[in-house]
Amino acid sequence: MIPGRCVVDVMRGDVVESSHQVHVAVCHAEEGLVASAGNPAHHSFVRSAIKMFQVLPFVEAGGMGHFQLTSEELALCTASHSGELFHVAAARSILAKAKVGEGALACGPHLPLHEPTAQAMIAAGETPGRIHNNCSGKHAGMIACCVQHQWVTNGYQRPAHPLQQRIRSTLARWMRIDADDMEVGVDGCGLPTFAVALDAVAEGCARFAAVATQDGSGPATIVQAMTSHPEFVAGTNRLDTDLMSMTKGRLFAKVGAEGFYCAGVPTMKLGIALKAEDGAKRAAEPALLAVLHLLDALTTDELSRMAKYAEPEILNTRQEVVGRVRTQLEF
Amino acid sequence: MIPGRCVVDVMRGDVVESSHQVHVAVCHAEEGLVASAGNPAHHSFVRSAIKMFQVLPFVEAGGMGHFQLTSEELALCTASHSGELFHVAAARSILAKAKVGEGALACGPHLPLHEPTAQAMIAAGETPGRIHNNCSGKHAGMIACCVQHQWVTNGYQRPAHPLQQRIRSTLARWMRIDADDMEVGVDGCGLPTFAVALDAVAEGCARFAAVATQDGSGPATIVQAMTSHPEFVAGTNRLDTDLMSMTKGRLFAKVGAEGFYCAGVPTMKLGIALKAEDGAKRAAEPALLAVLHLLDALTTDELSRMAKYAEPEILNTRQEVVGRVRTQLEF
Numbered sequence: 001m002i003p004g005r006c007v008v009d010v011m012r013g014d015v016v017e018s019s020h021q022v023h024v025a026v027c028h029a030e031e032g033l034v035a036s037a038g039n040p041a042h043h044s045f046v047r048s049a050i051k052m053f054q055v056l057p058f059v060e061a062g063g064m065g066h067f068q069l070t071s072e073e074l075a076l077c078t079a080s081h082s083g084e085l086f087h088v089a090a091a092r093s094i095l096a097k098a099k100v101g102e103g104a105l106a107c108g109p110h111l112p113l114h115e116p117t118a119q120a121m122i123a124a125g126e127t128p129g130r131i132h133n134n135c136s137g138k139h140a141g142m143i144a145c146c147v148q149h150q151w152v153t154n155g156y157q158r159p160a161h162p163l164q165q166r167i168r169s170t171l172a173r174w175m176r177i178d179a180d181d182m183e184v185g186v187d188g189c190g191l192p193t194f195a196v197a198l199d200a201v202a203e204g205c206a207r208f209a210a211v212a213t214q215d216g217s218g219p220a221t222i223v224q225a226m227t228s229h230p231e232f233v234a235g236t237n238r239l240d241t242d243l244m245s246m247t248k249g250r251l252f253a254k255v256g257a258e259g260f261y262c263a264g265v266p267t268m269k270l271g272i273a274l275k276a277e278d279g280a281k282r283a284a285e286p287a288l289l290a291v292l293h294l295l296d297a298l299t300t301d302e303l304s305r306m307a308k309y310a311e312p313e314i315l316n317t318r319q320e321v322v323g324r325v326r327t328q329l330e331f
Numbered sequence: 332m333i334p335g336r337c338v339v340d341v342m343r344g345d346v347v348e349s350s351h352q353v354h355v356a357v358c359h360a361e362e363g364l365v366a367s368a369g370n371p372a373h374h375s376f377v378r379s380a381i382k383m384f385q386v387l388p389f390v391e392a393g394g395m396g397h398f399q400l401t402s403e404e405l406a407l408c409t410a411s412h413s414g415e416l417f418h419v420a421a422a423r424s425i426l427a428k429a430k431v432g433e434g435a436l437a438c439g440p441h442l443p444l445h446e447p448t449a450q451a452m453i454a455a456g457e458t459p460g461r462i463h464n465n466c467s468g469k470h471a472g473m474i475a476c477c478v479q480h481q482w483v484t485n486g487y488q489r490p491a492h493p494l495q496q497r498i499r500s501t502l503a504r505w506m507r508i509d510a511d512d513m514e515v516g517v518d519g520c521g522l523p524t525f526a527v528a529l530d531a532v533a534e535g536c537a538r539f540a541a542v543a544t545q546d547g548s549g550p551a552t553i554v555q556a557m558t559s560h561p562e563f564v565a566g567t568n569r570l571d572t573d574l575m576s577m578t579k580g581r582l583f584a585k586v587g588a589e590g591f592y593c594a595g596v597p598t599m600k601l602g603i604a605l606k607a608e609d610g611a612k613r614a615a616e617p618a619l620l621a622v623l624h625l626l627d628a629l630t631t632d633e634l635s636r637m638a639k640y641a642e643p644e645i646l647n648t649r650q651e652v653v654g655r656v657r658t659q660l661e662f
Contacts (some may be wrong), residue, residue, distance in 0.1 A: 008588070010610060012376055012516035012517070012524075013514070013515070013516040013517070015374075015375075015514050015516060015526045016375075017375055017376050017516070017526075017589055018375070018589050018590065018610030019608055019609060038532065043346075043568060044346075044347075044348055044349070045343055045348050076345065081343065095651065106649070107648060107649070108647065108648030108649035108650060109648065110648050116484075119453050122450050122453045122454055123453055123454055125454065134453070152553065163395065176595070183344070183345075183346050184344070185343035185344040185653065186343070186344070186647060186651060186653040187647065187653075188647045188648055188653075189648055189649075190647060190648070190651065191650045193343075195346045196349075211461055213651050258341070258348055258349050267427075268458050268474065276349075277342060277349065278349050278350060278351050278609040278614075279348065279349030279611075280442050280609060280610075280611070281467060283609075287526070291359055315441030316439065316517060316518065316519045316520065316521060317438055317440065317464055317519055317520055318437070318438070318439035318520075318521045319439060320517060320521065322516065322517040322518075322519075323516070
């Protein structure tokens, strides 16, 4: 296979001001790597882009039924949410159903990603709590999983905890790698995160997508929750939410920190993993859309409806359009 | 000359999570290019990194004496300031001395870069004005320059205005390039910005640094203002301020948006221009310090005193150290 390339340029006027290299791997559930750009074996931390795998052990163990969780609450378990009021309420609801207090959350506090919500909190003199962490839904789900299995909740974020061990082996199984080969780092929210080659992540996503076509499977339940309630997966004016709202269940997408993205197209049995080499979100978002379009998973019309993410304008402080972002992609 | 390299890695644990390529040109005032990394002819917008050249026509025309500007106010004219109270007060003072209102500023409003100041404004229900723009000092100086020359102040930010024409020819003269060859873009604050090769910018900085050793020259007045009042050039917990405070007049440094940096070492007649290819400030700052250290413009002890910029720790939301930034530089 001839190596492709994916370059995201930030233009000011007609001049390239800054440039991002993006590595892309696209796998088919049965055929393996079917398309790539840059280095499809690029090795980096998967961060929040694999939250659908992190919640899988909980779903497969019947956690949804055990706690009477709603589909919205499951979507929040896969979220890097914006800390809007409905996100925080759903995270609190999961904890209440598990009969655990907010103090059990291991993630640290930060202001909501949703700017108006953050400013309203500052104006009201409120201090953000752990519940506002963009990962609080995932953490609430993990705590519920511990409660269900009668595992100690204290320290659930530690690599040696049975929950994290189960998540690690789940990831390894879906990505067909040796669990002992995955290098471990500490994620922004305190959980273990793993360094994996993009093509292995893409293969995991492809198999997850393929199994998601089988009603009643864990992946089907998770993908249905994400695509039916995409506002719980990210939030207002966020790519994952707007993309999954538009495509109505045809695909799932999940952002991770430092320019990582995972996506899957169940009916095509395709999985995608990409990473902006320098960690820039402003490169990962247009790259994901360009990849989906080139794979015919998005129509040209749909791509143009996502223009504010695919080809965002650069505004200056005078609100003048002074440039734009463009993506060059070849497989 | 064998091409060198400058790579800034963002490590999570022991794994490289993200990587930045940085292009560097180092020139001597008489000898031209003396060291480089990446592509020393890399072409990009100089943005705010050349503010000392933008204020030079004003200083050389006697603007300081004409308006009885203080050295602190001149430093603010070269600043990308943090919008702290003393910055805003100094910008207002320049405008008052020029007998012009804040409405004359062409830069757009944004919240102060200094987070506590921004949060205090939000908490008090205050809306940011043009005076809070990080470039308001430069703009105030430009307006004063127009008043002095009896040029119309309205539209002073337009490329065809006599002030911008004079700044353009000043830049071209110091950088030894043809003014007509410089591609123009619109900067974040609405002023023209120019796309120039790094080695030309570095040569301009080297000549500026060399002339700054001659007391009474325009560059000497500007460098003395920047290095005597570095808190006016950036602000609290900003690299330019802390670096120039520590080095007590031995060098000047000025950040620009999108990972651009200029610096000069007068006694060594050296000028430095660098650009993180992807526009990342988190790469440009450690790269600048590594370059200054390799040039012996910073001692190892001084580099270690700048560790929070040279090798910053990565904290997660739990305030745990989960990684760090490292720079690999070879000329």
